[in-house]
Amino acid sequence: MKEEQIHEHDRPIQYATRQLTFRSPVLEGWKWTVHEITAPNPGPLLCVMAGIHVNEVDGIEATFQLVERFRRELRCGTVSIMPIVNLPALKDRTQHVCPIDGKNINFSFPGSSQGTFSEALADALLNEWAADAVVLIDLHGGDLCERVARFSVAPMIGDKSFDEFAFAVAAAFESDIIVQIPPELLMKPGRSCSGRARQRKFAAFAEAGGNGLLDENSVSFHREGVLRVASLLGMIEGQARRNEKQPYIATEYHWLKAERDGWCRYAVEPGDLVENGQSIASVNDFNGSKMYDVIAPVTGIVLWRCTHAIVTSETDLFGIAAGELKSYVTNP
Template sequence: MTNKALSKSMITFDAPALQGWSFPVLDVVGKMPGPRLAVIAGVHVNETSSIEAAIRLQRGFNPETLKGRVSIMPIVNLPAVPNRSQYVCPLDNKNINFSFPGRAGGTFSEAVADALLNWAADADCFVDMHGGDLCENVSHFTVCQTVGDAAFDQRNMEIARCFDAELIVRLDPSHLKAPGRSCTGRATRKQHAAFSEAGRIGLMEEANVEFHYEGVLRIARYLGMIEQAPPPRRAPQIVSRYLWLEAPQSGFYRYRVEAGQRVDKGCVLAIAENTYGEVTGEVTAPEAGYVLWRLTHALVEGQTHIMGLGVPD
């Protein structure tokens, strides 16, 4: 089905690892010229709040008044759909989320990362929506990649603030040296991006869907594509470091904090028990900060990441 205002298509890419795969895309084309906004979701297929937001967006823009074009890919990690694979693409067991900028001749995850950046190469902003895999509870936050250029970094922060976030994680330029998130991949090309997180345990809950959906509308307004968008309702806390906290040993974990919570240095975040209910260890906050996300499942293997901690300057 195609018309001048709304185009629904299945697109393909030339990379060898992507042969045989077609990706769903919706394009909302405004009557007036203007910027292009590219939006993706479903890099992790259980993060349904972001996928629902992407699907809804086609109805969120009026072609009669829209300036420019909004391109939406609601599900990226198609190989993960049949078995609802967590985190990784089952074809190569890699996390697409940490494969950007990717490479055309690489595995599926690397190739699709490269293909997505090329698909959005002419976009004024690229939005990647995430949040809440099957065993996670995630706060409302965004990630902003900086490059060390004041003007570029300020604009990226302004885009990040378009989401009504509890927290903004400001990544320093050192992250550009290794494969990372889509916002980092875009920054290597000096192109702007937004990266949003909100959701929990694979549920499609309205508050989390709304966080993603309204954030994209505010970005469109920021770009001058639409006249109005819902105003943000809170001022975010800026954190400059993202700490990944591991379970020290396998066990049954009892969590003591929730996503979004502020914690002091030394605060007990989780207690580990063995199968007899005996305490075998604990996880404490190495620094004061904010809980970006935590696992929800009690059974945890040792050296598994159980929590993300955002640390302010």
């Protein structure tokens, strides 16, 4: 373990890196690097992770920058940061899944210590590393061949006080869209924030980025969002708002797959409003003849889209947020 002290106004902030292992025998032999920053004053534990999808580099870069920010600015409590969750995917830059079991860690929560690698890791993240965290933050956005809007996810359990704070955590990212997950969907395997909500614990889940490319605007979105969550918890001094634009609130999340292999021409971008029945892409055969239009099944906002022209019947083309689609006014 490496430790050092940084003095800010004569108040030492402790910094350490350590190699984290988990109890499940499925995870034996793997070690996850975590950076821990501890203020001199007691306070909450905040856990931040990225790299469930290793090509979503903006979230990973944001965690590196956050280590330096918290080493200077943390006033109380402890921040534990895990920059890369999906270590097995690093070697080949594997898209979307963990190459050990072929599963998407992102949809494996709450997981199981007796399950496959992805399921055991999901369980360990929730019940070992982040078990005592007041908030767990999970940063995503823009794997290879994919571009996403700036959005965050707020799981709802049907308890007013819990749901209000869960929404406040999601709103701290000042995203363009907030997707509320209704209680009935939390029983299915899902994201880290859903797994935490099932435990009546809080989490933030944020997306921004595209095509596995570093983009400073997306890095800033993740970095400043985490800092605003820390400010909400009283761990650092208050953070300025990014802008006064209010997010759209959605209650549904629709996935659209390609029907057949072909050459796709996209007509809309992440963040665009689409109407039910609108053509949002067309798919040609590989001779250039049009086969079919991709039709929006609902009125909503495009959360993300595939960016590659070559698609197969297994390709996810779009994610669309729908539902009430109301503008929500947050407190300044």
